Amino acid sequence: MSSGEKYVAAAxxxxxxxxxxxxxxxxAKLTRLEREVGELAERARERRGDG
Amino acid sequence: xSTSSRNSRVPALxxxxxxxVGVAIALVFFVAPEDADQGISxxxxxxxxxxxxTAYACFGWGALKAxxxxxxxxxxxxxxxxxxxxxxxxxxxxxxxxxSIWAKASWGVWWTWSSNQLVLxxxxxxxxxxxxxxxxxxxxxxxxxxxxxxxxxxxxxxxxVSFFAIRLASxxxxxxxxxxxxxxxxxxxxFAFCVSWxxxxxxAYALYRVELAGKRLDAHVxxxxxxxA
Amino acid sequence: xxxxxxxxxxxxxxxxxxxxRARDTLPAMLLFVLSTFVVFHFALPQGSGETAxxxxxxxxxxxTALLGLARSWAPExxxxxxxxxxxxxxxxxxxxxxxxxxxxxxxxxxxVVALPAFALFFTxxxxxxxxxxxxxxxxxxxxxxxxxxxxxxxxxxELILPLLFLPLAVPLVVGGVGSAISPEPGRYLLFLALYDxxxxxxxxxxxxxxxxx
Numbered sequence: 001m002s003s004g005e006k007y008v009a010a011a012x013x014x015x016x017x018x019x020x021x022x023x024x025x026x027x028a029k030l031t032r033l034e035r036e037v038g039e040l041a042e043r044a045r046e047r048r049g050d051g
Numbered sequence: 052x053s054t055s056s057r058n059s060r061v062p063a064l065x066x067x068x069x070x071x072v073g074v075a076i077a078l079v080f081f082v083a084p085e086d087a088d089q090g091i092s093x094x095x096x097x098x099x100x101x102x103x104x105t106a107y108a109c110f111g112w113g114a115l116k117a118x119x120x121x122x123x124x125x126x127x128x129x130x131x132x133x134x135x136x137x138x139x140x141x142x143x144x145x146x147x148x149x150x151s152i153w154a155k156a157s158w159g160v161w162w163t164w165s166s167n168q169l170v171l172x173x174x175x176x177x178x179x180x181x182x183x184x185x186x187x188x189x190x191x192x193x194x195x196x197x198x199x200x201x202x203x204x205x206x207x208x209x210x211x212v213s214f215f216a217i218r219l220a221s222x223x224x225x226x227x228x229x230x231x232x233x234x235x236x237x238x239x240x241x242f243a244f245c246v247s248w249x250x251x252x253x254x255a256y257a258l259y260r261v262e263l264a265g266k267r268l269d270a271h272v273x274x275x276x277x278x279x280a
Numbered sequence: 281x282x283x284x285x286x287x288x289x290x291x292x293x294x295x296x297x298x299x300x301r302a303r304d305t306l307p308a309m310l311l312f313v314l315s316t317f318v319v320f321h322f323a324l325p326q327g328s329g330e331t332a333x334x335x336x337x338x339x340x341x342x343x344t345a346l347l348g349l350a351r352s353w354a355p356e357x358x359x360x361x362x363x364x365x366x367x368x369x370x371x372x373x374x375x376x377x378x379x380x381x382x383x384x385x386x387x388x389x390x391x392v393v394a395l396p397a398f399a400l401f402f403t404x405x406x407x408x409x410x411x412x413x414x415x416x417x418x419x420x421x422x423x424x425x426x427x428x429x430x431x432x433x434x435x436x437x438e439l440i441l442p443l444l445f446l447p448l449a450v451p452l453v454v455g456g457v458g459s460a461i462s463p464e465p466g467r468y469l470l471f472l473a474l475y476d477x478x479x480x481x482x483x484x485x486x487x488x489x490x491x492x493x
Contacts, residue, residue: 004092007156011095011149012076015102018145022258029265036272043279121489178447185444188434193493198430201486202444205423208482209448212475216451219458219471 061260068257071250078243086240092156099149101248102142103168105255107210109139110179112259114207117200129196130270132203133186134263138255140179146172167217174213178206287370291378296385298355305351306386313344313394317401333402334409334460338453340394341413342420342446345387349424350441352383353432376487380425387417405460408469412459415472416452419479423448426483429490451475 079097086093113135120128150169155161164170182202189195236244299305320336368375391413399405405413424445431441452475458468 002091004090004156007092007152008094011152012098014148014152015098015145018141018148022141026261026265029269033265033268033272036276040272040275040279047279121486174447174450177443181440181443181447184436184440185430185434188436188440190435194433197489197493198433201426201489202430204486205448205479205482208478209451212451212478213447215471216454219468220454223458223462 058260058264061257061264064253064260065257068250068254071246071253075243075247075250078239078246083240083243084237089157092153095149095153095156097244097247098251099146099153100244101251102149103146103172104248105251106139106142106146106172106175108252109135109142109255109259110175110203110210111207113139114203117203120196120200121204124193126196129199130266131263132200134259134266136179136182136203136206138259138262140176140183142255143172143176143179147176165221167214167221170217171210171213174217175206175210178209182206284371284374287374288378288381291370291375292381292385295355295379295382299382299386305348306389309344309348309386309390310393312347313340313390314397316340316343317394317397321401330403331461333398335457337398337402337405337460338416338456340398341391341416341456342449342453344390344394345417345420345424346442346445348383348386348390349428349445350431350438352379352425352428357432372488372491373484375491376425376429376483380421380483383425384417384421387421388414391417408465409456409460411469412456412465412472415459415469415476416456418476419452419472420449422476422480422483426487426490429487433490448479 075097079094083094083097085091113132116128116132116135119125120132147169150166150172151161154163154166154169162169182199185202186195186199189198317340320333320340324332324336395405395410395413427444427448428441431437431444434440452472455468455472455475459465459472462468
């Protein structure tokens, strides 16, 4: 690969990586939300059990 | 409008973005001719410039929502403004990264003060980075929303002001001027550019909707937690 | 209109009187700017030339201004009267204008000593350079006062003011240095005037939102 081609690959690669990083962060947030909703559902169930 | 109906179109939006990006890449690498002067490194331009334009659009969107917030005082606008500016900063960073790579490819240096666009984005990046510092150092509430909104409006005014300042500065700052022939764009090149621009705009909007949905969900979960505590 | 300006004048006078009594900010700013000049002397290698010094003047001015701006809302904050001031019957924007005027007065007072000192230590300043300083001062005080009020609401106060201020100060530095060293200072002075006009209007219109909820 000529050096020009390497730079083009680097530029597009960087864009791709940043997008993937964004996906990773959103996915992590999703897992956290899933866990929290699970805890809250548990709490709601207990409440219904007591009340 | 319930959350689910509001977000029902987002997957389709994301699919459209993916399709457009695919078409754009195909056009850029298989259809558009290679530039006579710059060779293959000119291909970076097809994504670098739309990314820069999209960053401006995101900052503008963020400022618009900020204005709406100050006017209507609806929390929703504050969140939309924040996500817009966040996305703008991401695209701004990408502009700096791809711009730097392109500079290395064209001129052999990773940074040059003679590229007005690079310098402008550096100033904007610093400005919007401070936006996040400000936002994270104020407790959540109407005060934080007010401050963020005013600052976002300052940002959108700073863009043209900095642009002219940097142009004026180039008269006395640096004698070594690198220049690039603005691509003498042939028809196919222009078409590829337009498709890329459309692809990145739709992609940015898809990212915006997803991030906004995530943040709203966050807020709902927190409300639920308080209600159940 | 006249009562608005009267409010502004009252507010500005209050700040000036406070400073004359306390005498803490002005001497500090003066000492800071002079010390910075000395540091610059050692920081500038031989043969750097006059133009480098002109550039450094602006670094000194911006950071001295930051010093003053960081303290600009301190009387209100320390006295616990910030909320009281906001509840006062005057237009909120008058608070900003009064404070900005006072800060401008401080900055100009400093420069009356600092600019001749600069001419003494480094290189002379001609009329166009001084005009540049004057115009930039207005911009610095207008924007800086509003940003300082923002910083006052933040947990990290003094830390965040430079971060907020410096990107906005870049055009002012360009205008100021340009008017000093360029053979056609008119463009730069016009640019500074435009910056002042645009940002003063925005600050005037948005200050209300910075201090209320």
